Amino acid sequence: MYRLGAVDPEAASLLAKELIRECTTIELIASENFVPECIMEAQGSVLTNKYAEGYPGKRYHGGCEVIDEIESLAITRAKTLFGAEHANVQPHSGVNANLAAYMALLEPGDVILGMDLRHGGHLSHGSKVSITGKYYRSFAYGVDEKTERIDYDQVADIAGTCRPKLIVAGGSAYSRIIDFGRFREIADSTGALLMVDMAHIAGLVAAGVHPSPIPWADVVTSTSTKTLRGARGGFILCRGKYAAAIDKAIFPGTQGGPILQNVLAKAVTFRIAATEGFRKYARQVQINATRMAETLSSLGLRIVSGGTDNHLMLVDLRPWEQTGVKAEEALGRVGITVNKNMIPFDPAPPTIASGIRIGTAAVTSRGFQEEEIERVAGIIGRVLHEEEGFDPAPYRDEVTDLCRLNPLYLTPLEFGSSLEKCGNQGAVND
Ligand SMILES: Cc1ncc(COP(=O)(O)O)c(C=O)c1O
Known part of the structure; x- marks a missing residue:
């Protein structure tokens, strides 16, 4: 067999980098998920x-x-x-x-x-x-x-x-x-x-x-x-x-x-x-989305339509005079991935956008429940109040902690050594 690392180390190293990024960051893009290894x-x-x-x-x-x-x-x-x-x-x-x-x-x-x-x-x-x-x-x-x-x-x-x-x-x-x-x-x-x-x-x-x-x-x-x-x-x-x-x-x-x-x-x-395990997972996705919407609202952000019935929500950032593009960038720096998104009747153009879209399918796959969701919402709330050029390190540590406690694909040992390899920052700031 010709293994990837032997044939093309450059490609293999990019693949490893993406694995580390996925394992060490909090994925809230509503259209993404983490598939089981058998897939x-x-x-x-x-x-x-x-x-x-x-x-x-x-x-x-x-x-x-x-x-x-x-x-x-x-x-x-x-x-x-x-x-x-x-x-x-x-x-x-x-x-x-x-x-x-x-x-x-x-x-x-x-x-x-x-x-x-x-x-x-x-x-x-x-x-x-x-x-x-x-x-x-x-x-x-x-x-x-x-x-x-x-x-x-x-x-x-x-x-x-x-x-x-x-x-x-x-x-x-x-x-x-x-x-x-x-x-x-x-x-x-x-x-x-x-x-x-x-x-x-x-x-x-x-x-x-x-x-x-x-x-x-x-x-x-x-x-x-x-x-x-x-x-x-x-x-x-x-x-x-x-x-x-x-x-x-x-x-x-x-x-x-x-x-x-x-x-x-x-x-x-x-x-x-078709399994009961999956039905339980899907119910938790919805419970997590509801908890995320409730927690962000309690912090003063506005959730479009007042909440969610499914796995996603649109967060209107105008109450905090934030834009989607800036929020996406700031959250990215601490290892939380979201996408900027227009809200209905958005006065801002799509490249700026007044909102972010948040989904809970991926984090639920790595085991997050209401408690972790509240912690993530809390980090989001604090990061969105930061000035431009803020120090992401303390937030990054909280994100790493949440990821370490809810491992994905990597064993705890592999998780630790991959973080060491990239200076404890995950792949996100490279
Ligand atoms: C409602 C809906 N339909 C279709 C698609 C397109 O799927 P794909 O990117 O696999 O072509 C998307 C992608 O996000 C979607 O949200």
Whole structure:
């Protein structure tokens, strides 16, 4: 075997550096998570060697007997986990899943109605800078200015005016339960199809912590990452009548051969997500998010919409005259990773932003519970009150302590020696 360290020490050292960064910092990016080692084992496997254009039993390459079993296993597990009639597990990513769903259901130039990016939607729901806003005529709905929740009457009004062929529900920075039944009613009353992109909440849906879109949507797309805590990639669930169109839109419509190591890893992801252990994890993710929102509010920060029902929240920094960009930078210096994010009706441009987005899926994977969450919220509160050029060291020590007590991937011994190697700073300040 040619080990990475022997063949390419430079690449190996970058990989080690990233491992240390992940293990020694507090990850609050809402779309990230830490997968179990078995997922990485599947993704780093010999399956990378195989080509398998097509679907089980209908391939364009030979030697697919085992591959067919792997893909069929992933399909069966996805259908069982979510109670869907059909599953396609080949999308390389969430955007690829969305593109294929559009291709299956729409013609170029058709009207789509999705959530406004500035109110928590995703680029691939019709944003003008995305191919989805160029190939389709896209319209957007948003949240109510007062409640900061989806205004379903406004969605119905816009749908009545723009007459979409497809309504897209779901988003990247929306912290409240989405009423899929209400979306179905609106779609039916305007003759539209309904697609739900559940990428962010898929793990919560699998665990019953968020209502499922499956009974309501014609097509559901997702990533297998984020709250589902699985392999990098995407998947599509749909009603039986769209199965052939969806499969055709993935291959040959928008992709070539599937990334088979990811397909195997998705199968493992779905198996784990069906366990009681995972349900307990997902409930804790939501409990932790609620505790984070409550603690930050008690410190005087404003949580958009007043709280959260899922794994994420948007924090409005204006009460402290802070900006998203500055907060992201300051927290990064102490080893807490967040992303700047626009809040609904944000007066600041996206490059500055008035908010940060915080998610609890990753820290819950490393064992954080309410007590650790309160400590993290306390650090955030103190750091955001610091002047520019502050000394991060005392905060960094607190972060290191929390990480050491809730280890990830490294044994305590390895944790200590990696910190020594990088001068007790983790990789974050390099
Ligand atoms: C709602 C939603 N859909 C799709 C995606 C895109 O997924 P990917 O980056 O895997 O293409 C994201 C990514 O964060 C997302 O939040």
